Amino acid sequence: MSDIDFDQVIQAIRSATNRPDGDLILHEPDLTGEESNYVQACIKSTFVSSVGEYVDRFELELAEYLGSKKAVVVSNGTAALQVALHLVGVGSNDEVLMPALTFVATANAAAHCRAIPHFVDSHPSGIGIDVEKFREYLTRIVERRGDQAFNILTGRRLAAFVPMNTFGHPVQLLELKKLCASYGIPLVEDAAESLGSTYGNRHAGTFGDIGIVSFNGNKIITTGGGGAIVTDDEELARRAKHLTTTAKKAHPWEYYHDEVAWNYRMPNLNAALGCAQLKRLEEFVQSKRTLASRYQEAFKNIQEIEFVVEPPNTRSNYWLNAIRLGDASIEVRDELLSKCIENGLHCRPCWNLLSELPMYLDCPTSDLSNAQEAVKAIVCIPSSSSLGMTDG
Numbered sequence: 146m147s148d149i150d151f152d153q154v155i156q157a158i159r160s161a162t163n164r165p166d167g168d169l170i171l172h173e174p175d176l177t178g179e180e181s182n183y184v185q186a187c188i189k190s191t192f193v194s195s196v197g198e199y200v201d202r203f204e205l206e207l208a209e210y211l212g213s214k215k216a217v218v219v220s221n222g223t224a225a226l227q228v229a230l231h232l233v234g235v236g237s238n239d240e241v242l243m244p245a246l247t248f249v250a251t252a253n254a255a256a257h258c259r260a261i262p263h264f265v266d267s268h269p270s271g272i273g274i275d276v277e278k279f280r281e282y283l284t285r286i287v288e289r290r291g292d293q294a295f296n297i298l299t300g301r302r303l304a305a306f307v308p309m310n311t312f313g314h315p316v317q318l319l320e321l322k323k324l325c326a327s328y329g330i331p332l333v334e335d336a337a338e339s340l341g342s343t344y345g346n347r348h349a350g351t352f353g354d355i356g357i358v359s360f361n362g363n364k365i366i367t368t369g370g371g372g373a374i375v376t377d378d379e380e381l382a383r384r385a386k387h388l389t390t391t392a393k394k395a396h397p398w399e400y401y402h403d404e405v406a407w408n409y410r411m412p413n414l415n416a417a418l419g420c421a422q423l424k425r426l427e428e429f430v431q432s433k434r435t436l437a438s439r440y441q442e443a444f445k446n447i448q449e450i451e452f453v454v455e456p457p458n459t460r461s462n463y464w465l466n467a468i469r470l471g472d473a474s475i476e477v478r479d480e481l482l483s484k485c486i487e488n489g490l491h492c493r494p495c496w497n498l499l500s501e502l503p504m505y506l507d508c509p510t511s512d513l514s515n516a517q518e519a520v521k522a523i524v525c526i527p528s529s530s531s532l533g534m535t536d537g
């Protein structure tokens with residue numbers, strides 16, 4: 146059996162959040178700013194659908210916040226990732242390298258491009274990618290032909306790499322960028338969870354050829370549902386806008402579409418919410434960081450539990466706070482989860498490995514021992530930004 150004192154864990158969460166009783170859900174949005182005013186103004190304008198001033202404004206303000214040349218907003222983060230992969234050339238029978246420990250959308254986006262996910266291992270902490278292991282793995286499996294990289298075991302092209310910043314913590318983006326560049330593999334950053342995080346002096350989402358963020362209801366800011374494609378390449382941004390808006394040639398009346406494209410637009414109504422939320426992003430990051438430091442303090446003296454902290458050289462948005470159980474097993478993890486949930490604390494495990502889901506069972510993988518350990522050990526704890534705003 147484990148030495149973890151479950152009551153002590155519950156006590157630590159209750160004291161760090163200053164909520165001695167009641168339900169604490171994992172992550173709830175804060176819509177108490179201008180959200181209601183902007184949405185009502187949008188309704189009044191009647192421009193609630195696919196075009197409108199909030200869409201244009203949200204794209205400009207998001208790009209400005211991130212320090213990126215362009216942002217194209219779309220219907221959700223999965224669609225953003227699918228289009229991003231398509232734009233860097235991912236297609237039929239290509240392989241897309243990605244962590245096995247990520248949300249299912251990362252793999253689905255590749256599959257929607259008719260490509261095959263190729264899963265690699267996590268950092269020993271369970272957060273992000275094990276860069277050295279990845280480097281060593283590539284040395285063994287990559288054959289370079291011209292300026293492209295191929296998997297010598299399957300013969301398929303390695304058409305992109307998608308690092309993911311787990312729970313908001315940026316991975317070693319510069320090292321990964323260099324590594325991919327040395328193989329000619331495009332890098333598409335899945336920054337769905339890490340809007341507001343930085344690595345060095347740059348924002349997460351801006352390191353790849355293209356990056357994506359998500360505005361789903363549980364993310365750090367929300368548009369109800371939504372996502373964005375972020376890039377410094379104006380031509381890629383123009384292509385992203387064209388392809389996500391039915392590829393219609395601008396004209397006062399003609400319906401002329403010049404290629405097969407998607408309707409992945411973000412409605413103006415959702416963008417109105419986005420403009421209001423973006424104004425509060427820094428405030429949310431600050432309060433999440435405050436909550437994280439309270440958690441860190443509260444867990445300091447608990448045997449067998451380690452609070453997950455931001456990696457060196459990063460400022461994490463601490464989208465989800467997480468703890469790591471020492472000497473873990475699925476049984477201990479699940480016992481802790483059920484004790485917490487019984488107490489009203491809505492904790493969650495991290496994801497099942499994507500390589501173990503039925504549709505991805507046959508996909509290529511590297512050794513995944515770190516990721517397998519992380520699944521047993523990681524538990525996410527209540528992380529709403531409002532919890533960091535309450536005074537002690």
Ligand SMILES: *Cc1c(COP(=O)(O)O)cnc(C)c1O
Pocket residue numbers: 221222223224247248250251309335337338359360361370371372
């Ligand atoms: C949320 C998320 C996505 C997808 O975003 P949606 O807006 O829900 O489609 C992609 N990747 C990761 C890692 C995510 O957490």
